[in-house]
Amino acid sequence: MIKLETYLVKIIKEALNKAFPEISDNDSLGIVLEIPKEKKFGDFSVNIAMKLSRQIRKPPIDIAAVIIKHIERSDLINDVKVEKPGFINFYVSNKAVVGSLKDIINEADSFGKSSMGEGKKAQIEFVSANPTGPLTVAHGRQAAIGDSLARILQFCGYDITKEYYINDEGVQIQALGKSLKARFLELTGEQSEFPENGYKGRYIYDIAEKLKNSHKDKKISEEFFMEYAAKEIMQTIKRDLEDYGVHFDVWYSQKSLGKSGNIEKTLSALKDNGFLYEREGATWFRSTQFKDDKDRVVIKSDGSYTYVTSDMAYHREKFEKGYDRIIDILGPDHHGYINRIKAACEALGYDSNKLHIMIAQLVTLYRGGKPVRMSTREGEFVTLREIMDEVGRDATRFFFIMRRTDSHLDFDLALAKAQTLDNPVYYIQYAHARISSIIEFSKNAKPNFNNLTLLDKEQELDLIKALMHYPKIIEAAAINLEPFILLAYLQDLAGFFHTYYNAYRVVTDDKPLTEARITLIHTVKKVLASGLGLLGVTALEKM
């Protein structure tokens, strides 16, 4: 929270104490400053009178009228008004606004940071695509959201670990191995039959080709085909993510989890707590006791574990590592999964409220308004790599964050690629580049903090007020785990700048004024760069 807001909350609290001394615990009331939607309702607004209405048993508007009388006036406030249902609206003075700009400048690079995550550990697991094929569109969205969220949480002081869970064993990997073997034999001219559940994508041929060149006359085991294919694909995935600007701290192998003995520990813990039973030769977890609609098999009748079993053990490890917040980002096909995992966590005695499982909803690709068809099973799909190659990294990441995580996303490749005003990425980047260009143009005008009171135009004050909201926006994005909130803010901020740019010249013959304006746009530039950085989008100096 910026200083001005802290001050306002303080004087509101004092006024409340004087007006209604009988309300003892006004700290728990939580005075929250809101930013009114409409300008005419002032710069900050408080709905405390409405909240107190029931307790005091008086109409909100009367309560507000009493409170307002006790509010301390100063030269930071032009006016305080009571509005219809019972809002108390604050109109701050130019001095307060300019003073806030000074505060923002003094905070430098730490402006916008929040202390909400200080001393807390958080883990975020995302993408975690099976090493059975290249990353697809859906992974692109999860990667963009996950990485941006990690950056935002880090900005809020969290000690954050980014993790990728590699599903390197099980039926799917076996199918992958068989697919590679079939293609390999095909290439070497031998008889082969392609497995029914095999992966038909062209990339299997590429791997087979590579294998053929490096292993001419050697005998190859089934095991080797599996490992070779998974390793090759994992390398491609890592390279794609690297080029996408996403770095993971931990690559966690499911195979290593199996070897660690943690699955057995997890199962015996569940058994001790009385949540396991046997039926039809399999062992079941009584997840229905925790809001799941079906009990789940944890040991199949052939003695092997299901996917859920290892994932339960994996989540047990997450809790054991002492994270304060555990975040999973999954694809839409995993939604049925949330209750199962939460059930397991509770059965193991952990607080499942610490676990946030987010579902990144479906992405539909369009090209110039027409849907792009794809089918994973047939090996026809658009990869993240193809999208990056076509529209570029910045636009790709931006477009994937452009909608709320839990809502469906239409991604139009033609639009993302378009370097026109239809394309919202450019709108923000353009604002940043424009500022750079002005600063370049005004070489001999240095930022100067002494004449900031010369900033008195409506568009200038609007711009500063928009800057003042940045810390709130960051916190909102972190609390809601929603990078989209930040993206929307940057669009607004860029808009305020473009408006200002068109209304006034920054560089004029008036030196003190020019210096003040340069100082302002410098700060806008910094915040734009900071926000874009958190989204993983480049802030361009020139366009």
Added chain:
RNA sequence: GUCCCUGUAGCUCAGUUGGAUAGAGCAUUUGCCUUCUAAGCAAAGGGUCGCCUGUUCGAAUCAGGCCAGGGACGCCA
């Protein structure tokens, strides 16, 4: 059948967790480049917030019930 997501302007979507006359971009119409990037700005039109009932000072937001679209429901992962 069960579960999840969605339903707001012609289109794509916001709506600060229950607040004020429901907002933005695109599209449409009209203005603005001899001056720091027109990839921009200013202005106008456009709404039964899917439907019904309830909760209260107050509902697009919460609860219940319908209707419509999308997705998921394996001893696959």
